[in-house]
Amino acid sequence: MTLPPLDPQDWEQYRALAHRMVDESLDYLRDVRDRPTWTPMPPPVRERLTSEPLPRSGVGDVAVYEEFLADIRPYPNGNIHPRFWGWVMGTGTPQAAMEDFLASVMNPNVGGFEQSPVLVERQVIKWCAELMGFPDTAGGILVSGGTLANDLCLAVARQKGAGFDVRAEGLQGGHPTLLVYGSTETHGWLKKGCELLGLGAAAFRRVPVLDDFTVNVAEMEAMIVADRAAGHRPICIVGTAGTVQTGATDDLEALADLAARQQLWFHVDGAFGSMAALSPDTAAQVKGQERADSIAFDLHKWGYLPFDVACVLVRHDADLVETFSAQGAYLSSEKRGVMAQSGVFFADRGVELTRSFKALKVWMRLRAIGTDTLGQHIARNVAQAHRLAALVQAHPELELLAPAPLNIVNLRYTAPGLDDTALDALNREILISLQEDGVAVPSGTVIRSRFAIRVAIANHRSNDADFDALVEAVVQRGRSLTVVR
Numbered sequence: 001m002t003l004p005p006l007d008p009q010d011w012e013q014y015r016a017l018a019h020r021m022v023d024e025s026l027d028y029l030r031d032v033r034d035r036p037t038w039t040p041m042p043p044p045v046r047e048r049l050t051s052e053p054l055p056r057s058g059v060g061d062v063a064v065y066e067e068f069l070a071d072i073r074p075y076p077n078g079n080i081h082p083r084f085w086g087w088v089m090g091t092g093t094p095q096a097a098m099e100d101f102l103a104s105v106m107n108p109n110v111g112g113f114e115q116s117p118v119l120v121e122r123q124v125i126k127w128c129a130e131l132m133g134f135p136d137t138a139g140g141i142l143v144s145g146g147t148l149a150n151d152l153c154l155a156v157a158r159q160k161g162a163g164f165d166v167r168a169e170g171l172q173g174g175h176p177t178l179l180v181y182g183s184t185e186t187h188g189w190l191k192k193g194c195e196l197l198g199l200g201a202a203a204f205r206r207v208p209v210l211d212d213f214t215v216n217v218a219e220m221e222a223m224i225v226a227d228r229a230a231g232h233r234p235i236c237i238v239g240t241a242g243t244v245q246t247g248a249t250d251d252l253e254a255l256a257d258l259a260a261r262q263q264l265w266f267h268v269d270g271a272f273g274s275m276a277a278l279s280p281d282t283a284a285q286v287k288g289q290e291r292a293d294s295i296a297f298d299l300h301k302w303g304y305l306p307f308d309v310a311c312v313l314v315r316h317d318a319d320l321v322e323t324f325s326a327q328g329a330y331l332s333s334e335k336r337g338v339m340a341q342s343g344v345f346f347a348d349r350g351v352e353l354t355r356s357f358k359a360l361k362v363w364m365r366l367r368a369i370g371t372d373t374l375g376q377h378i379a380r381n382v383a384q385a386h387r388l389a390a391l392v393q394a395h396p397e398l399e400l401l402a403p404a405p406l407n408i409v410n411l412r413y414t415a416p417g418l419d420d421t422a423l424d425a426l427n428r429e430i431l432i433s434l435q436e437d438g439v440a441v442p443s444g445t446v447i448r449s450r451f452a453i454r455v456a457i458a459n460h461r462s463n464d465a466d467f468d469a470l471v472e473a474v475v476q477r478g479r480s481l482t483v484v485r
């Protein structure tokens with residue numbers, strides 16, 4: 001019996017379709033500004049995407065591509081658009097998308113062994129370590145996102161700080177309670193990480209912040225001392241370079257000093273903020289992160305690369321291996337042949353064995369454009385945030401709800417006679433209508449109990465006119481909704 005082939009039956013016919021895909025994708029990216037930032041999904045599309053029966057037999061390559069064009073491509077969140085500033089996402093570039101394609105064509109498993117992709121990732125890790133000011137002893141690994149990158153670093157901190165063989169015993173041996181310290185502004189990964197690693201959510205000791213949303217270092221130290229006195233075992237302090245809510249960066253120098261004084265692991269969550277090190281205009285904000293024991297940061301946010309790719313850096317590569325190595329006989333290496341190790345067995349530096357070639361797009365983009373160019377775009381986003389914050393402060397109907405030191409601006413529309421509860425509802429409505437009308441996509445949050453329109457800029461396609469348009473649209477909606485009330 002001849003099976004239907006999985007590879008193209010007719011390569012020339014498939015080549016035509018592949019060329020069409022490339023051409024139409026490039027047009028789609030080139031013309032992104034001409035489309036609304038977001039387009040609500042029509043009910044029939046939603047219906048098709050949610051209730052299509054299991055396809056026992058296929059429709060073919062052309063038909064399924066047409067389905068993609070009709071039902072899938074038009075309805076993303078909009079993060080590639082110049083006026084998308086929701087949460088903290090990135091934009092990606094056409095070049096990096098093509099480089100992802102090249103990686104998929106090679107389709108290597110970058111767990112380890114003798115192959116160029118392993119060396120490419122090792123090179124990328126070395127470059128990242130240099131960018132972050134880490135020493136030659138550093139090791140690292142690329143993973144899917146900031147959450148997982150932070151989790152891996154926390155696992156290393158637990159391994160180094162537990163005071164017993166946590167890999168062998170787990171947390172079941174009647175040991176002291178292990179505790180981790182971070183500010184109340186720490187991203188949700190930390191709670192999840194504590195849960196995942198068996199420390200329990202209560203192990204995350206939430207330290208209050210100062211008026212500028214940075215951690216109160218003195219209070220952190222007092223909590224550590226008190227916890228020790230109570231018989232618990234502090235293992236790690238977490239500083240954030242660029243908090244998710246406001247872009248505040250903890251005093252990383254002070255945290256490094258504290259970690260040294262208290263002999264604790266110092267981890268920096270720099271999901272986007274660590275990348276500020278790439279520009280001389282912004283590097284001072286994250287000074288001190290080079291003293292950390294570990295840093296986790298995304299390349300799919302302020303590296304402007306397509307999802308998903310983030311970097312784990314640990315000051316001593318050996319600590320990463322101590323935490324994660326787990327070679328079975330079936331993974332044994334030899335001196336020669338494919339089973340020889342090119343120097344880094346990445347499966348021993350993380351939780352995954354089979355790993356994709358995320359490193360290729362990082363390597364090719366850094367080689368193609370250089371890190372200085374990347375730094376210039378980061379600095380431009382920061383300048384845009386500062387300009388937007390100034391516009392907000394200068395406008396009598398707008399209010400800045402938090403300092404905007406980096407790339408995040410929290411604002412709201414205000415009108416005389418409306419109390420905070422009414423303003424919360426009004427600003428929610430303004431935000432949703434901005435999105436539904438396709439004008440722009442900021443997201444929302446709550447800052448000191450007040451609803452904020454949150455503009456997080458990790459977008460190389462935005463220009464000043466986009467932010468002017470946002471201000472105008474917020475004010476215009478605010479006015480018309482206030483009249484309606």
Ligand SMILES: Cc1ncc(COP(=O)(O)O)c(C=O)c1O
Pocket residue numbers: 087088144145146147148150187189240242243244269270271272298310
């Ligand atoms: C400060 C901070 N830490 C961690 C994360 C989680 O990163 P990811 O979404 O890549 O998992 C984010 C995401 O926005 C973040 O802003």
